[in-house]
Amino acid sequence: MEIIGMDSELYKELAKKIDFITDYIVNQKQSDSKEDVDETWVDGYEVCTFLRISERTLQRLRSNGQVSYSIISGKSYYQIKEIKRLLEDRLIKSGNDCLDDLIKQHKQYNEVRRKNKPQ
Template sequence: MKVITIDSEAYKVLVRKIDRVFNYIKEQKEKDAVPPPDPSEIWIGNEEAAGILEISQRTLQRLRSNGEVTYSIRGGKIRYTLQEIQRLIVGRVVASKYKQEADLLQAHQKYQERKKGNQKK
C-alpha cells in the first residue's frame, strides 16, 4: 500500500471544494423535490371512490343520501375529494385497508395508471 502525503493547506482546500459540491447537490435536490399533493385538491369519481373504500356504488349513494359524505356534481358526474374519503375511513364510517394518507394517495395513483392503461388498449 502506498502512502500519499498532502500539504495541510491543500487538504483544507480540497475539503472545502468537496463541501461546496455536496451543498450544491443538496440544494438542487431540494429544488427538484415535488411536494406531495394535497388530498383536499384531488377530486375522484364515484367509481374510484367506491373502489378505494371497497364498497358498492349503491352504498356510496346511500352515504350521500344520508348526508354522511360531502360531494360535488360537475358535468353530471359525482366527485369526492381524497380528503373526504380519508375522513370516512378515519371516522370509521367505512372500514378500509387504507389507514394512512400516503396509502390513500398511492391507491389513487395506481387507479389512475390502470385507467390510463385501459384507455390505450
C-alpha cells in the first residue's frame, strides 16, 4: 500500500471542489424533479392520507379500472398525473390543495430518506 501525503491547503482546496460538485449535483436533481412532478410515484397510503379518501375508495377505483397503478412488493403505487386526472374527472372529491399537500409531503419524505440512507 502506498501512502500519499498532502499539504493542508491543497486538501482544503480539494474539499471545496468536492463540496461544489456535490452542491451542483443536488441542485440539478432538485431542478429535474420540479419538471417531472407528474411522473412521480406515490404509494397508496400517501394518496389516502393527503386526498382524505379511504383505502376502500382507492381499491374501488383500482377494481373498476378508473386509475392505473403498479404493484411492487405487494404495495400499490400511483403516478401524480393519475391522481390529477382523478381530481379533474371528479372521481375523487378532494381539492387541488390536497394534491399540493401530497406532492409537498412526498418530496419532504424523500429528502429525509435520502439523508438517512447509509452510504
